[in-house]
Structures are given as structure tokens and as C-alpha cells.
Amino acid sequence: MARQEKKKDVVIVGLGWTGSIAGIELAREGLEIVALERGRDQNTVPEFKYPNQIDELKYGVRLENMQKPAQQTVTVRRNGDETALPYRHLGSFLPGNGVGGAGTHWNGLFWRPQAEEMRLRSYVKENWGEGIIPEGMNLGDYPVSYEEMEPYFAHFEKVAGISGQAGNVNGEIREGGNPFEAPRSTEYPMPPMARTYDSAKFHDACKAAGYHPFQAPAGIASTSYVNPYGMQMGPCNYCGFCERYGCYQYSKSSPQTTILDALKRMPNFEYRTHSEVLKVELAADGKTATGVTYWDEAAQEEVFQPADMVILSSYQLNNVHLMLVSGLAAPYDPATGEGVLGKNYAYQMTGGVSLYYRDANFNPFVGTGANGVCIDDFSVNQNDFGKLGFIGGAYWRSGTFNGQPIRSMSLPPGTPSWGAGWKEGIGEWYGHAMSIGAHGSHMSYANNHLDLDPTYRDRHGRPLMRMTFNWQDNDLRMIQYMKTQMEPLAATMQADITKSSFKDIGAQYDVRPYQTTHNTGGHIMSENAREGVVNKYCQSWGQHNVFVMGAGNFVQNTQYNPTGLVGGLAYHTVDAIRTQYLSNPRPLV
Amino acid sequence: MTDLPGYPSRRGFLKATAAGFALSGVAMSAKAADKTPPVPLDQYERSYFTAEEWAFVMAATARLIPSEGNGPGALEARVPVFLDLQLAGRYGAASDWYMEGPHDPGAEPARGWQTPLTPAEVYRQAIPAFDAWCADTYGKGFAALSPQDQDAALSALQKGEAPLAPELREFFGILLANTKEGYFADPIYGGNHDMQSWVYIGFPGARAAFREWPERHNVKYPLGPVSITGERA
Ligand SMILES: Cc1cc2nc3c(=O)[nH]c(=O)nc-3n(C[C@H](O)[C@H](O)[C@H](O)COP(=O)(O)OP(=O)(O)OC[C@H]3O[C@@H](n4cnc5c(N)ncnc54)[C@H](O)[C@@H]3O)c2cc1C
Ligand code: SF4
Numbered sequence: 001m002a003r004q005e006k007k008k009d010v011v012i013v014g015l016g017w018t019g020s021i022a023g024i025e026l027a028r029e030g031l032e033i034v035a036l037e038r039g040r041d042q043n044t045v046p047e048f049k050y051p052n053q054i055d056e057l058k059y060g061v062r063l064e065n066m067q068k069p070a071q072q073t074v075t076v077r078r079n080g081d082e083t084a085l086p087y088r089h090l091g092s093f094l095p096g097n098g099v100g101g102a103g104t105h106w107n108g109l110f111w112r113p114q115a116e117e118m119r120l121r122s123y124v125k126e127n128w129g130e131g132i133i134p135e136g137m138n139l140g141d142y143p144v145s146y147e148e149m150e151p152y153f154a155h156f157e158k159v160a161g162i163s164g165q166a167g168n169v170n171g172e173i174r175e176g177g178n179p180f181e182a183p184r185s186t187e188y189p190m191p192p193m194a195r196t197y198d199s200a201k202f203h204d205a206c207k208a209a210g211y212h213p214f215q216a217p218a219g220i221a222s223t224s225y226v227n228p229y230g231m232q233m234g235p236c237n238y239c240g241f242c243e244r245y246g247c248y249q250y251s252k253s254s255p256q257t258t259i260l261d262a263l264k265r266m267p268n269f270e271y272r273t274h275s276e277v278l279k280v281e282l283a284a285d286g287k288t289a290t291g292v293t294y295w296d297e298a299a300q301e302e303v304f305q306p307a308d309m310v311i312l313s314s315y316q317l318n319n320v321h322l323m324l325v326s327g328l329a330a331p332y333d334p335a336t337g338e339g340v341l342g343k344n345y346a347y348q349m350t351g352g353v354s355l356y357y358r359d360a361n362f363n364p365f366v367g368t369g370a371n372g373v374c375i376d377d378f379s380v381n382q383n384d385f386g387k388l389g390f391i392g393g394a395y396w397r398s399g400t401f402n403g404q405p406i407r408s409m410s411l412p413p414g415t416p417s418w419g420a421g422w423k424e425g426i427g428e429w430y431g432h433a434m435s436i437g438a439h440g441s442h443m444s445y446a447n448n449h450l451d452l453d454p455t456y457r458d459r460h461g462r463p464l465m466r467m468t469f470n471w472q473d474n475d476l477r478m479i480q481y482m483k484t485q486m487e488p489l490a491a492t493m494q495a496d497i498t499k500s501s502f503k504d505i506g507a508q509y510d511v512r513p514y515q516t517t518h519n520t521g522g523h524i525m526s527e528n529a530r531e532g533v534v535n536k537y538c539q540s541w542g543q544h545n546v547f548v549m550g551a552g553n554f555v556q557n558t559q560y561n562p563t564g565l566v567g568g569l570a571y572h573t574v575d576a577i578r579t580q581y582l583s584n585p586r587p588l589v
Numbered sequence: 590m591t592d593l594p595g596y597p598s599r600r601g602f603l604k605a606t607a608a609g610f611a612l613s614g615v616a617m618s619a620k621a622a623d624k625t626p627p628v629p630l631d632q633y634e635r636s637y638f639t640a641e642e643w644a645f646v647m648a649a650t651a652r653l654i655p656s657e658g659n660g661p662g663a664l665e666a667r668v669p670v671f672l673d674l675q676l677a678g679r680y681g682a683a684s685d686w687y688m689e690g691p692h693d694p695g696a697e698p699a700r701g702w703q704t705p706l707t708p709a710e711v712y713r714q715a716i717p718a719f720d721a722w723c724a725d726t727y728g729k730g731f732a733a734l735s736p737q738d739q740d741a742a743l744s745a746l747q748k749g750e751a752p753l754a755p756e757l758r759e760f761f762g763i764l765l766a767n768t769k770e771g772y773f774a775d776p777i778y779g780g781n782h783d784m785q786s787w788v789y790i791g792f793p794g795a796r797a798a799f800r801e802w803p804e805r806h807n808v809k810y811p812l813g814p815v816s817i818t819g820e821r822a
Contacts, residue, residue: 050797051795051797052817054794055795056774057778061770063685068685069685069687070686070687076701083693085696085701086687086703088687088688091701193803194804240797240799241797361807363799363809363810365799365810366799366802366803366810405787405790406773406774409769417747418743419652419655422654423659423662424659430791430792508699509699510699511699511700511701512698
């Protein structure tokens, strides 16, 4: 028999970016809230303090800040004919763990999607006809438009403390910003970050080529800042220990620096760490949730936490897993197209060029997770899909973000991987290399989906989630196109040596090298209950008192890092809860 | 000191003194020289490795990152100590990893770590297996081979030409990765002795404060590294 806790108005599952947003906004409504977080509590001081966090082996390589596969993982197969095998240690993606979630150790690259990306199917249809949509691609529109989302993006930028240069304010194009972004109602809250040498080189090459370079929008404080919750940030030190690390000073945008201290002060908010939610419990008719069951690590027992409302904010992968094991919707069957849960899993397509200059000093250890200059000249709304033969696009970026030598030792082609030649190579080339990356969209396909694994189980006896995922030709063609455009630009930059790495057509998904932690889809938003798991307010179609946060809502992935859209959707959802749901709990659509 | 069979005398010396920076041409900072030297590698009290395994990792890491040329080699950096401590700890035991069966160690490499063995177990089983292959091929165990034959044997291991059971397939990969980790990780983990690997490439370690540097273009950062415990080099 599970222990039972006192009933709350709201239980929040996972206290990362979206759980913190839900927590503070609903606590301000006076609701009694408990957040359950499976990991530890962590704060700037003491957990992230200098110099302990400046430890590449512990955090960068052994991944101390991340989800432990021993606690939770997935199995992976590349197609329905393969047997899925466990993702036994982290490689390709690094889900977060502990208070703040991946929001503590992200890079801070902060993007709004393009307006076209929110209505991609319609955009394709209007311009080229649905005939160009490849067989098996589940191309869709988001059930909410960029225009509806704009105020929520603007608000999240203020909360998160974003540094950048606006390119399009209410339709007026601003010099130095991104001219291809959708219109924004406001400037960024802080001016753009400083420009490092590599990004200056890239900037100049782009200008000469007629492109439109701009400083990367960053969840990194370029100056001192106070956000709407009264939280203070101080200017960044360009410490170079950003991605995979908690910020040792109050400069990187995170739940800790922008929300949690304000939230923890509120008497109607409580959070419990080392509390791993195992299941969402449903009422007998299945139409509402009654609360959640979690594992209390300290007491080593299961606990039932009753609540009137359940917010799932445990990251895309964990949300889908919890919904599958709890039976919140019918699992997706790629053969018939029936069912919705686990549908449209998508990821990110990337590639790039490295440039080696014998005589240049890049000081690669000087930088931030979101450093760099970007261009959007090859982004979704700039590409002629009909002519180019793919649907999608990419933004390009160049900027040092860490010079940590275990992982960031870029060497020219032909350098041996060990021995005297390797040792000579690291002495010759460390600090003399820069790179340009293309960060591209990833569409959704019938073939790429999530369900429960038939064989492997977690420590609680629950089936692991099974990921069926492989690269598809459309996105490979997109990245191959980026190669044809990036190599000539790189050639104008006159490096001594250049090296390209772009996936070829036919490339197979490899779980080993880090790619991105931009896992999307699986509990997608939709116009109706037949096509997705949640409505435009991220409210479960099946249970109106369950709201689901995170990139699992994405219909297909955008070309950008996801958190701008993730946070925008979270604010859109809590606004609907506040203004429409609380007074009259019901399905909002 | 007891030398390892087949060791050229120069490496025997480095191994034994672990203060061979003068030989490898790396300047020692006053601070590093002031310190009491660490226990020589052949007197180091091992936490995980057996004597035979220790002889192997000493010999193998010395070829993966040799002492010759500029910069410290793996032995000067005390990489074997790092390996020993890592394998004795959470990494060696795969404590954070999902290790439940069934296992398919023969799966395509792109499917990731699929052996039932932990990293520590892989070292334990792979070293004698590889040594046996060396004995078959060259007439001697790895540690006793000439540097040229050691290099050839390691190349064969890397290319899969020195066949190991599928369960041990990851051996070369982790040996090389762990060796580089020990070379570049903060000295608190036992390797990167006196931060000389950082000095060699120009990485400032745990300084992590460069507020005025982003806009100093093409100017080499002048300061040497600091470690997590606050030492300078
Ligand atoms: C290395 C790295 C770099 C990144 N860089 C960028 C970037 O530059 N730009 C960008 O836009 N995005 C980036 N991301 C992605 C970004 O971190 C996520 O989009 C964002 O954190 C998602 O917010 P979330 O609330 O959905 O999940 P999270 O912030 O991860 O929070 C989820 C929380 O739920 C907890 N949890 C999970 N399961 C359970 C359970 N069963 N019970 C209780 N608690 C649970 C987790 O421990 C975690 O604390 C990066 C991610 C990583 C890992
Ligand atoms: S680079 Fe800046 S924001 Fe990132 S961790 Fe370092 S000080 Fe913090």
C-alpha cells in the first residue's frame, strides 16, 4: 500500500524550465502546489560554485549533472526490423536531472521559431502544393500561430533574460539583427554579447558574401539585469564552462537564476527532491487524473500524491514515457497511423566545417554556451523547397563555446588519433581552429516514433520507452545542401586547412557521439484528438486536468534550439489555465 | 626500482622518477618544483590494477602518448594513476549506466555500449587476451615488446585485427579515451601531473574568468593554468 500525502491543488512532475514556469505562475494564483523532482536540489551556491564546477572530467565527460541511465533510459532501434537495445550510457542526448533540469546545463541559445515553422504544412501547400511532401512525412501545422504566441515569447525572453539584437520589431527591420525573424513586439531585454575572434571572422565573410550576420540570441547576461520576478543576473565572464555545467555566477539563464528563488519563497509552494514519479493515476472513467504515484528515495517507498491538476514537465522523453505507462492516450501505430502517443518523435539535423589557421589565436576557452555570430540566410523561410528538393532549413553559427581539451580538441584531417603524431598535433593545433555549424530542422515521420519496449525494464519494473529513429532522406538532403553552400563560404575565409562534416544520404543514427538534447514530439499538439495528444493549450485531450509541457508538444522540430518555443508554450498554457480553466475546469477545446 | 622487462632505460627512468620534465623539455614552474614529488609510478599503491595489468597500462599509455617530442607523455602526466583510480571508482563499475540484460555485445558499434561487462571488467579481461595475442604474434607479451612492435600491436587492436571477443570490443576505445582523460583532466584525479599537459597546449585550466577577453582578437592569452585546488603552473 502506497503512503498517501495530503491533497494539493496542483502536482508538478519535474522541476526544470517548464515545471518552474508552471510553479511560479500557478503559485501566484494562490493555488497549493507541490513539485516532485527525481534528482537533487541544486543552487548556484553551493552546488555550482567556483571552482568545483570547473571540472571537465566530472561534468563534461562523466556527466554528473545529467540523468543517470541506471535510473532511467530508453532503448533505441533504427527501424522496425531491428531489436531495440538500451541506451546504456549517455551519448547522443543528455537529459537533465535535479532541480533546474537541463535548464541548468544548457547552452542558452535562445530562439523563437519562424512564423512559417508554426504552420509549415499550410506554408508548403500554399507555395509548392502538398505534392512535394515526401511519403511517410507527418508534416503538420501547430494548432497555435506565431502571432498568438508572440506575447508569450516576449514574456519568456524577459523572464529568462535574453541578450541579443532585434532584427524585426513590429515589421521594422533593424540593422545588425536577424532580418528573417518573425516580427517581435519588443527588443531583447539585454544588448548582444561581445564578439570573439572566430565569430568576427565569420561575420566578415558573411558580410562579404552578401549574407546577414547577427549576434546569437543568448540566455546569458551581457549586463546586470533584474527580471519581472525580481531575480537578478550579473554579466557573464565568458568562462567557457557553460554547456554541461551549472553557471558558477548568476549569469546563465536558468530556473535557478530567473525563477526558483522567487518561487521557493512562496508559502503555498512546496517541492520534494529525490521523488521520482512513476505513474499518473486516473479516475475510474479515465477522464481525469487523480494525482500521481512517486518513489520516495529517502523513505524507499511509493507515495500517492492526490491533486486536482497534474502538470507533466519532466522533459520530452520522460513525459512520453509516463503517459505511456499510465495509459493517458492510445499508443501510436505507424502501420495504421492510428493512435497518438509516441507519434512524431523528431530530433535535430546538424553539420559543419572546421577551419585551421596556423597563425591565428582563437583562445577557445574564452566563450559562452551561446557565443557566436549567426546567419539565417539558409533558414526555413529562405529556402525554395520545390527547387531544392527538401522541406526545412538551418541556421549557421560560429563562436567558441568551450576549449576544454578532453572533448574539444579539433585536429586537421589525417592527424593520428594517438602516438607521437597526435601529441605533436595537439601542440600545433590547439587554439588555432574554429568552426561553423549548421543547426537544422528535423521533420516528423511515421517511421520515427516512441512506444514501450517489450524486453527491457527499469528498476521499478516498468518497461523502458523504445525509440524507433533514423535519419530520413529529406533532412539529409537539407544538410547536404548546407554543405554545398557552407564550403564555398569557408573557402573565402582562407584557412590553412578545412574539414567538413555533414551526414551523407543513407547515414544511420549513431547513439554514441553527442548530437543535441533536442528530442521533440511524442505528445504532440493537434487540432483534434485523432491527430495528437494535447490541444493548443497543451491540455491532454483525454484528461482535462492534465497539462503537458515541453518539446514533446512539437508537431515537428524547428530548425532552432527548442527552449524559446518550449518556454513560450509553457506561458501560453499557464495563461489559459489561469484565465480559462481555473474558474471552470473542463476541456478548453 | 624494479624496471619492467623490455623497457628502454629512458622510459624506466621517467617512470621511476615521475619528475622527468627536464628530459622532455617542459619548463617546471617554481611552484611545481617546490612541491614534494609524488610517489614514483613503480611504488604507487594500486587501487584496482594487478601487477601485470599495471605493467600493461604503463607500457600501453607510454605508446599512446609517448614521452618523445614536446609536451609530457602519459607517464610524466601520471596517466596510469588516473586509470587506476577511475577503474576503482564509479566509472569503472558503470554505476551510472543501465547494465540490465539481455546483452548483444556483437551489435553494430553505432548501437553503443552493449557488452555485459563494466569498464573495469573490460580492462581485466581484455589485457590478458591482448597480451596472449601479442605473445602469439610477436613471441612476447605487450610490455616486453619493442616500441615499434608495441605501436604495431596497438594499431592492430584499434583496427580490430587483433581479435578480441565481442564483449571486449570497446577495449581499445576506452583505453585511448581514458588515457586522454587522464592527460587532460584536472590533477585532482591523479593525472595531468603539475598541469603540464595544459601548459603544453595553452589551456588555462580552471581560470574560467575572461570578461575582458572576447574582444581581444588574435591575441594569445598569456597566463598559465590554475587547478581546482588553486595551484598554478
Ligand atoms: C547539454 C545541453 C545543451 C542544451 N542547449 C540548449 C540551447 O542552447 N538552447 C535551447 O533552446 N535548448 C538547449 N537545450 C535543451 C533545453 O535544456 C531543454 O529544452 C529544456 O531544459 C527543456 O525544459 P523542460 O522543462 O522540458 O525539461 P528540463 O528542464 O530538463 O526539466 C525536466 C525535469 O524533470 C525531472 N524529471 C524527469 N523525470 C521525472 C520523474 N519521473 N519524476 C520527477 N521528476 C522527473 C528531471 O530531473 C528534470 O529536472 C540543451 C540541453 C542540454 C542537455
Ligand atoms: S560562460 Fe558565462 S553564463 Fe556561461 S557558465 Fe560561464 S559565466 Fe556563466
